[in-house]
Amino acid sequence: MSENRGPRRGPMGHGRMGGEKAKDFKGTMGKLIKYMSAFKIQMLFVVIFAIGGTVFNIIGPKILGKATTEIFNGLVSKVSGGSGMDFEKIATILLTALALYVTSALCSLVQGFLMTGVSQKTTYRLRKEISQKINRMPMNYFDTRTHGEVLSRVTNDVDTLGQSLNQSATQIITSTTTIIGVLVMMLSISPLMTLVALLILPVSLGMISFVMKHSQKYFKGQQEYLGNVNGQVEEVYSGHNIVKAFNKEKDVIEEFEKTNDKLYDSAWKSQFFSGMMMPIMQFVGNLGYVGVVILGGVLAAKKTIEVGDIQSFIQYVRNFTQPIQQLAQVANMLQSTAAASERVFEFLEEEEEDQTVPNPVSVEGLEGNVTFEHVHFGYNEDKIIINDFSVDVKEGQKIAIVGPTGAGKTTMIKLLMRFYDVNGGAILIDGHNVKDFNRSELRQMFGMVLQDTWLFHGSIKDNIKYGKLDATDEEVIEAAKAARVHRFVQTLPGGYDMELNEEASNVSQGQKQLLTIARAILADPKILILDEATSSVDTRTEIQIQKAMDTLMKGRTSFVIAHRLSTIRDADVILVMKDGDIVEQGNHEELLAKNGFYADLYNSQFENTTEQAS
Incomplete structure (x- = not known):
């Protein structure tokens, strides 16, 4: 379309709006937990199996410690001339430990299976809701954001949320259970050794707090700039021919590198903070081992604890520091989860246009x-571009709307179909305000053929049937014949079953336009809208289209927007627009007789044609 369409982003515009403010971490996570309440039964079993698997795993070292004590006592007994080791008792202890670890593994397997299902169902539900949300969003939202940014919400953000959710949710449960369980087992062995081991906690918590404080903004920035990069790549890729034609490769690369550098900087910092936690926590944990081993040796020498208890306690110390390390990793992962969740929920909470009345x-x-x-209408209320527009169109009339670029021609069509609502005045269909219709039902009355053709990846038949999904093959062929495209389709490999690629670049621009016209013919609408429908075809094809259109428009109210004034000579009424107002109206002969603005437009085109011919 060549009209004023409202606020648009520049060719290299960023996907994020500068005025947006991030929601707090707690609020976002609260929304996510509330959103996942639909899977509370599954989550309950996840918790049960996670705790069960952790508890069985925690008891293991205590049992193994008894085996070590039994072996130690047997060796001492052997040296002292006693009976030596009781292998049957040791075997029983080891088999008991094996049974505990097998049960723990089975519980972990079940909870992993359940949690994977919950995370995937959550991402499926989010993608479904985003897809449905897109259809309820006002056109203004998409006019002010890049395609890449919207796609990033559906792909990158939802993927990040799902992956981090699957890993972090069960990790929080198992790590918390492990810390509590291990602490109980450590206290049962030696409160004094437990106190020494716990001295590492303040250091660990300090590290966690430091990382959380400094990493959240970088994870947020990483998701934000990832959306920006996606938006730029999508724009440049879709407009690659234009970039090449204007030799803008260098400018595009420079602009991309600026945004990519920001993404690199935020991603590097977030991953650095995330990666540094493990070695730091391991160092702190090793300090705990040293203290425990020294104290354990002293207590064993004093017969306060058994030798096997030292082995068990060392394992518990390792099991105690490991979940702290894991919680530290989860804390960083939750920053990523919150950042992705925030962007998804922001989109889902965007204002919708009213669908029903x-x-x-x-x-x-x-x-x-x-x-x-x-x-009266303006894309921004403080900048009205349609001023006091009035016209009465009768059933079956062909109404042509002409005027220079930016006059408001296409804007009038958007208002008619309620892509936007008027700021003042009213639009009526058979005496009913368009605001009194459900939008979806209102749009069933219209068929559109736009200057910018849109065909999707699929067969030619499916693309034509988009106008009427339950149409028979015979109806598709009849529509194609009426659009003068049937003969062309027959020459293609596969005919109507030929697959169009993603950009529909395996057919010409004129052929694409003919297919969209066939789609509109098949829809059989009450009101037909043709917006520069013949601007992309040659003169011979244009004559064929005009014949098809004359047949199609019989008995239907038709709005035709055209720059080629020769194509609308037979219009019942021609509305001449300038700066948002109708400055003249009448049929072709009447407007030429007035020798006004329309006559100037028409004569200028005629003069240009004459000059080119000469």
Whole structure:
């Protein structure tokens, strides 16, 4: 479309809006927990199996310690001339330990299976809700954001959320259970040794607090700039030919490198803080080992504890510091989860356009009379671009809208279909305000053929059937014939079953336009909108399209926007727009006779054609 479409981002515009403020960590995580309450039964079993697996694992070292004590006592007995080791008792202890570890592994396997299901169902539900949300969003949202940023919410952010959720949720449960269980077992062995081991906690907590404080903003920045990079890549890739044509490769690379450098900086810092935790926590844990071993040796010598208890306690110290390290990693992971969740929830909480109205007007039986009553509109309320627009269109009339670029022609069509709502005045269909219809039902009345063709990856038949999904093959062929595209399709390999690629670049621009016209013909709408529908085809193809359009527009109210004024000579009414106002209206002969603005536009095109011919 060549009209004023409202606020747009520049070719290299960033995906994020500068005025957005991040929500706090607690609030975002609270929303995520509330969102996951739909899976509370599964989560309950995850907790049960996670705790069960951890408890069985915790008891293991205590049992193994008894085996060590039994072996030590047997050796001492052997040296003293006694009976030596009781291998049957040792075997029983070891088999008991094996049974505990096998049970622990099975519990962990079940909770991992359940948690994977919960995380994947959560991401599935989020993607589904985002997909549905997109269809309820006002056009203004997409006019002010890049495609890449919206795609980043559906792909990168949801993926990050799902992966980190799967890892962090069970880790929090198992680590917390392990810390509590190990602490109980350590106290049962020696309160004094436990006190020494606990001296490492303040240091560990200090490290965790430091990392959390400094890493959250970098994880947030990483997700933000990732969306920016996606937006830039999507824009440059889709407009690659234009970039090459204007020799803007260097500028594009420089702009990309600026954003990519910001992504690198935030990602490097967030990953640095995340990666430094493990070696620091291991160093702190090793200090705890040294203290425990020295004190344990002293207590064993005094017969306060058994030799096997030293082995068990060392294992518990390792099991005690390990979940602290894991919680530190989870704390960093939760920053990533919160950053991704925040962006997803921001999107889901965006303002929606009203989809339904109380007691909506039915579209059944409507004839297609359209009235614009003193319409005022601006994409920004402080900048009105349509001023006091009024016109009365009768059923079956062909209405042409002409005027220079930016006059407001396409904007009027957007208002008619309620992509935007008027700031003042009203638009009526058969006497009913368009605001009294449900948007989806209102748009069923319209068929559109735009200057910017849109075809999706799929067969030609499926693309035409997009106008009427339950259409038969015969109806598709009839629509293609009416659009003068049937013969062309027959020459293609596979005919109507030929697959169009993602950009539909395996057919020409003119052929794409013909296919979109066939789609509109198949939809059989009450009101037809043609926005520069023939601007991308050659003169011969344009004549064929005009013939098809004449057939299609019979008995239908039609709005035709065209820069080629020769294509709308037979219009019932021509509306001449300038700066958002109708400055002239009438049929072709009447407007030429006035020798006004329309005559100037028409004659300038005729003169240009004559000059080119000469």
